[in-house]
Amino acid sequence: DGGITQSPKYLFRKEGQNVTLSCEQNLNHDAMYWYRQDPGQGLRLIYYSQIVNDFQKGDIAEGYSVSREKKESFPLTVTSAQKNPTAFYLCASSRTAVNTEAFFGQGTRLTVV
Amino acid sequence: AQSVTQLDSHVSVSEGTPVLLRCNYSSSYSPSLFWYVQHPNKGLQLLLKYTSAATLVKGINGFEAEFKKSETSFHLTKPSAHMSDAAEYFCVSYNKLIFGAGTRLAVHP
Numbered sequence: 366d367g368g369i370t371q372s373p374k375y376l377f378r379k380e381g382q383n384v385t386l387s388c389e390q391n392l393n394h395d396a397m398y399w400y401r402q403d404p405g406q407g408l409r410l411i412y413y414s415q416i417v418n419d420f421q422k423g424d425i426a427e428g429y430s431v432s433r434e435k436k437e438s439f440p441l442t443v444t445s446a447q448k449n450p451t452a453f454y455l456c457a458s459s460r461t462a463v464n465t466e467a468f469f470g471q472g473t474r475l476t477v478v
Numbered sequence: 479a480q481s482v483t484q485l486d487s488h489v490s491v492s493e494g495t496p497v498l499l500r501c502n503y504s505s506s507y508s509p510s511l512f513w514y515v516q517h518p519n520k521g522l523q524l525l526l527k528y529t530s531a532a533t534l535v536k537g538i539n540g541f542e543a544e545f546k547k548s549e550t551s552f553h554l555t556k557p558s559a560h561m562s563d564a565a566e567y568f569c570v571s572y573n574k575l576i577f578g579a580g581t582r583l584a585v586h587p
Contacts, residue, residue, distance in 0.1 A: 398575050405487070407568060407579035422572075455522070463573055465514070471520040 368392070371456050371470035378443075378450075378477050386441045386473050388456035396462040397439035401425060402453040402472075411454075415438055415462040443475065450477045482511070482569045484578035497541075497556040499581045501569030504550065510572035511552045513543055516580075517565045525567075528552060539563070559585045561574050 366444050369390040369450045400408040410423030414433040428447025433439055443450045453474050459467040485500040514526040525536025532546045543554045564585045571580040
């Protein structure tokens with residue numbers, strides 16, 4: 366079945382460690398996105414990519430990094446520089462970056478202890 | 479810059495009464511706008527979308543929204559709320575997928 370897959374669903378890490386969240390889609394979508402969701406703050410855009418080998422910072426990119434080496438994959442690394450990494454992270458993809466419906470993964474809940 | 483503003487962080491209604499969730503957008507051109515719903519512990523689901531074909535858009539589960547350029551609004555409505563409508567609702571602009579802050583809808587018996 367076509368879709369977008371995030372793994373793992375729950376992730377625990379010690380403070381000071383980098384951690385990479387996986388996002389894979391088999392929808393042949395050009396655009397992919399990473400969001401962070403905190404209670405009462407909606408979804409805030411971290412990074413987005415309109416096409417393979419290209420990505421742009423969103424509103425809260427500090428402390429995060431991404432790569433887009435393959436069309437189907439858009440991993441997000443939460444670095445030790447991110448001050449408050451504990452959150453729910455959502456990945457999305459859309460056929461293009463403008464005016465097309467996005468499909469969302471089920472999310473990864475990251476807890477840093 | 480383009481943005482969407484959801485005017486209410488929480489809305490509470492009684493079952494069977496109308497629902498109104500408000501969204502305003504700011505853009506130098508007519509954007510494509512969407513409403514998504516997120517039920518507790520579930521993923522985001524598309525409710526409806528406006529892409530300039532018609533100003534009144536009908537979505538799933540009895541929801542609809544009207545695009546009003548003069549008011550820069552795209553409010554979500556439903557004539558009669560059901561308990562299962564309790565969720566968080568997001569207004570989204572489809573240029574770089576910009577989300578509003580969300581409105582949590584509570585439905586009381």
